[in-house]
Amino acid sequence: MRKENWFGEVAKSLGDGMFADRVILALAKGKRNGCAIPGEDRQLFKRAADFLNDAITGYQWMDQPSFSSSSTNHANLFGQAVRALSISSVPVNFMKYLEELKDICQHLEAGERVSEAEIHELKEFFLNHSTAEMQHTDRLFATPKQRSGWAWAA
Amino acid sequence: MGSIGRVAQNKIGAAKERCLALKSELRKLENKQYASPRAADILRKFIGAATESLLRFFDEESGNPDLELLEPRALELRIHRRCSLVPFLFEYLGLLERAEINETNAEVALALRRFVRQVLPNSEVLLRAATHLNYSITEVAKDIKELFSQTPFPDLANVLPEAFYVITVPPVEANEVLLNAMLTHEAGHGIYEQGNLADKILSSVEIPHELIKDWAAKITSQQEAEKDEKTKTLKIPFQEFELRELMTKDVTGTVTSWVAELSCDALAMRILGPAYFFAFVRFFSTVAMLDGASSSHPPPRLRLRLMFRYLQKAFNFAKLQPINDFMSEWGSIVETEISPGGILVSQLALNAISEKVISAIFEAADAAIPAELHYTDKDFVEDVEEVSPVLVENVPAVELIRQSPGSLPHPSFASILNSGWYILLARFNDFQRNLPENIGNDELASRRQLHMLLLKSLELVEIKLGWDEHSLKVGESDHAS
Numbered sequence: 001m002r003k004e005n006w007f008g009e010v011a012k013s014l015g016d017g018m019f020a021d022r023v024i025l026a027l028a029k030g031k032r033n034g035c036a037i038p039g040e041d042r043q044l045f046k047r048a049a050d051f052l053n054d055a056i057t058g059y060q061w062m063d064q065p066s067f068s069s070s071s072t073n074h075a076n077l078f079g080q081a082v083r084a085l086s087i088s089s090v091p092v093n094f095m096k097y098l099e100e101l102k103d104i105c106q107h108l109e110a111g112e113r114v115s116e117a118e119i120h121e122l123k124e125f126f127l128n129h130s131t132a133e134m135q136h137t138d139r140l141f142a143t144p145k146q147r148s149g150w151a152w153a154a
Numbered sequence: 155m156g157s158i159g160r161v162a163q164n165k166i167g168a169a170k171e172r173c174l175a176l177k178s179e180l181r182k183l184e185n186k187q188y189a190s191p192r193a194a195d196i197l198r199k200f201i202g203a204a205t206e207s208l209l210r211f212f213d214e215e216s217g218n219p220d221l222e223l224l225e226p227r228a229l230e231l232r233i234h235r236r237c238s239l240v241p242f243l244f245e246y247l248g249l250l251e252r253a254e255i256n257e258t259n260a261e262v263a264l265a266l267r268r269f270v271r272q273v274l275p276n277s278e279v280l281l282r283a284a285t286h287l288n289y290s291i292t293e294v295a296k297d298i299k300e301l302f303s304q305t306p307f308p309d310l311a312n313v314l315p316e317a318f319y320v321i322t323v324p325p326v327e328a329n330e331v332l333l334n335a336m337l338t339h340e341a342g343h344g345i346y347e348q349g350n351l352a353d354k355i356l357s358s359v360e361i362p363h364e365l366i367k368d369w370a371a372k373i374t375s376q377q378e379a380e381k382d383e384k385t386k387t388l389k390i391p392f393q394e395f396e397l398r399e400l401m402t403k404d405v406t407g408t409v410t411s412w413v414a415e416l417s418c419d420a421l422a423m424r425i426l427g428p429a430y431f432f433a434f435v436r437f438f439s440t441v442a443m444l445d446g447a448s449s450s451h452p453p454p455r456l457r458l459r460l461m462f463r464y465l466q467k468a469f470n471f472a473k474l475q476p477i478n479d480f481m482s483e484w485g486s487i488v489e490t491e492i493s494p495g496g497i498l499v500s501q502l503a504l505n506a507i508s509e510k511v512i513s514a515i516f517e518a519a520d521a522a523i524p525a526e527l528h529y530t531d532k533d534f535v536e537d538v539e540e541v542s543p544v545l546v547e548n549v550p551a552v553e554l555i556r557q558s559p560g561s562l563p564h565p566s567f568a569s570i571l572n573s574g575w576y577i578l579l580a581r582f583n584d585f586q587r588n589l590p591e592n593i594g595n596d597e598l599a600s601r602r603q604l605h606m607l608l609l610k611s612l613e614l615v616e617i618k619l620g621w622d623e624h625s626l627k628v629g630e631s632d633h634a635s
Binding site for chain 1: 220221223224227228231232234235236238239241242245246292293294296297298300301303304305350352353356357359360361363366370393394395396398399401402403405406407409410413
């Protein structure tokens, strides 16, 4: 069953955006806290690292194409990561960029301190991700035609 | 003003007003009658509780001191998204539009709910009229539960069942019960998801790396060609990762969707047998070309081929001449080579759906449907011999005299539809002869009469089953007391 049905897609976009908002607020609190994340927020960075890891898997799919129930999900997360790039500073090495962000998340999840520049880099990525998802949600609200579940139609 | 900026405060104020409007809308709907009353009730309860929670949440957000740490763009995004939950709930409530008893084929709603819950336990079904000429099913609980898990009230969506299916039926076909067989495919999507069939099938799909590389090379060379011709680069040249994203999404999306669609056909064939094939043959002609493919649906010819091969293997129509003739005609059509046109991803997906994948699809479909729900050759023979003669006499089929004395089983949803198709394809003249002359002499009126008869059978069986279940409950409670 695909996720493209209108309610599923809006719910997913809103949910993903809310997650990004929570990461942004946690990073702001972390910055206030000397660039380490307080205990109650650390779990968020495990999910953030998983998100980036799945996006990396999506990027690598073409090198060894195989299928599983997760293939589409990885491809979608890869697409979300691409949309979260700032137009003005597209990284030369996309994979390396995602790996670096993942490393920062893993440090934060472990309660370790990171540099202010790293907090800033991660925050920029999730702020762009949050913006891209909000734009996607708003676009979906403006497309009433798709609301009746075309995707699963016979 | 508290900890929150003026823009955010303004958004929250407007959202709270819309929450109140939503509450008022909910009150207006209280006295409406729906074809699926239980599903409608669940939906209203969830939206009511969500609206109350949102009102409290907006107050809490206004006083959250941590929000002062956010830069204006991040703050506006956060608040705008939370406020978007309100229009989302409005849309969710909109599912009740065209679900009222006078707008849907309410006679079939209960039978349909029973049927869907047989194959998808722990689910609820809302039946509504479509605005387009197609059947569809949408699951609207799972993603909403996931969404609410990101809010401060994660348990709120637990009021929704494990799966909540909204099924739409084209109003012009509401009474065309034989075409309602298409809904079995739609229920198949639920089975596919709940049974994790993708896990069992997709690992058998193979796409040679070389094919993907060839495709990438074609796209690249198209860019190069244009560059050479105009001696300048394209306006937006693909970055390596953008090309990867485009192709990965296209290929994985198309292949997984096609596999899902073919699997749902296989599931529908298991549950409904020939009736689904006959309905599909009739139905697809109004919505698609034989070799027309899209990113979500494989060419109908491929779908028909799979169904046809299954029927040839599992059913014996040799003694049923008109059905045999029908199958022979379609046999040559479905085995003709498929030409999906020049769309590369369709050709790639067509290559990927190998015999190995088709075997995996049928094996997974077999395992996913309980044996008692398999519609077999024996069932079809019994329906031809026992149910259809009653219907040919223009009498609704409600009970079967088939088993031990005193036992009068009811014909199933599958039996009624298969008997109906058999009459339409093989005994329609006999049926027409038993109708009043003014109807029997008019082919379209006779068809309508057949549909009404089948609809009446489904309705009466459902009433009888409901009555039996009620009697059983009363009996049990008397026994207990």
